[in-house]
Amino acid sequence: MSLPRLIVPTQGPYFEGRLIALSPEQARHLHALRLKAGAALELLLDEGPWQVDLTEITQKNAQVRLVSPLHEVRESPIPLHACLPITSHLATWEDWLPPLVELGVTHIQPINYARSEADLRRTMAKTERWSRIIASAMEQSHRSHPPELLPIQPFSALLDWHIPQRWVAYEAAAGVANPTLRMEALAFTCGPEGGITDEEFRALQQSGWLPVCLGRSILRAATAPIAMMGAIQFQLNR
Numbered sequence: 001m002s003l004p005r006l007i008v009p010t011q012g013p014y015f016e017g018r019l020i021a022l023s024p025e026q027a028r029h030l031h032a033l034r035l036k037a038g039a040a041l042e043l044l045l046d047e048g049p050w051q052v053d054l055t056e057i058t059q060k061n062a063q064v065r066l067v068s069p070l071h072e073v074r075e076s077p078i079p080l081h082a083c084l085p086i087t088s089h090l091a092t093w094e095d096w097l098p099p100l101v102e103l104g105v106t107h108i109q110p111i112n113y114a115r116s117e118a119d120l121r122r123t124m125a126k127t128e129r130w131s132r133i134i135a136s137a138m139e140q141s142h143r144s145h146p147p148e149l150l151p152i153q154p155f156s157a158l159l160d161w162h163i164p165q166r167w168v169a170y171e172a173a174a175g176v177a178n179p180t181l182r183m184e185a186l187a188f189t190c191g192p193e194g195g196i197t198d199e200e201f202r203a204l205q206q207s208g209w210l211p212v213c214l215g216r217s218i219l220r221a222a223t224a225p226i227a228m229m230g231a232i233q234f235q236l237n238r
Helices: 024-032 091-102 120-125 127-141 155-160 198-206 224-236
Strands: 005-007 019-021 040-045 048-057 062-069 080-085 107-112 165-169 186-189 210-212
Touching: 005 127, 024 048, 024 062, 040 062, 080 091, 080 224, 091 127, 091 224, 107 155, 120 127, 155 198, 165 198, 165 224, 186 224, 198 210
Parallel strands: 005 040, 080 107, 080 186, 165 186, 165 210
Antiparallel strands: 019 062, 040 048, 048 062
16 A cells, blocks of 8 residues: 655755654644554655655644655656646636646646637636645655646647647547657647637647547547546556
8 A cells, every 4th residue: 555645845955864844734634544653654855755754743733754765766758748728617627637647747738729718817816726736636646746837828839839749639530540659758739628620720730730539439628638648658658
């Protein structure tokens, strides 16, 4: 069974025996797990994960002692940029983020497509909550490095996306052979509710994005990014 893992924004230097105080929220979480002093857990620090011992625990305070760094490989072997559409139902993002983080995405780029129907001020107000969801998924999945949540960009930013591999999920791509995954950085995108417009798809193709088919049926906006990441990780780990 894996140990509980917490993200702690503490500055170095890190060394065996150093004591680190946890936040009141983290103390309450560990108390709810019924952990006692002496229990082992893991911290994700800015240099990577460490195993630690719990030295003090109450409902409001907790302290841990660094034991040893964890030399583990949990990250994807290539950078994975998820260029996700702003959706009219922003709750869709809260469905996307945990599985995308668990599946290894390294960069999360919100994109304002023609059919996004985006209220950008309302969307930007959500980014703090999205960051918390990302952190929670990081702790659950025991990843070693947090993905970067980037500022919202217009669709035109995709036309200058300088990544060796660029894939676009498009329902009209059925019957066309999917591109072969290479061990190079990859970006993927898909449309919001209503899909990518024909004009947007042509512009993406002309700038080097390759169409990808995710099956014969038409997927909802909420389904496509997860299906894409699952297919990518399957290929990366064959």
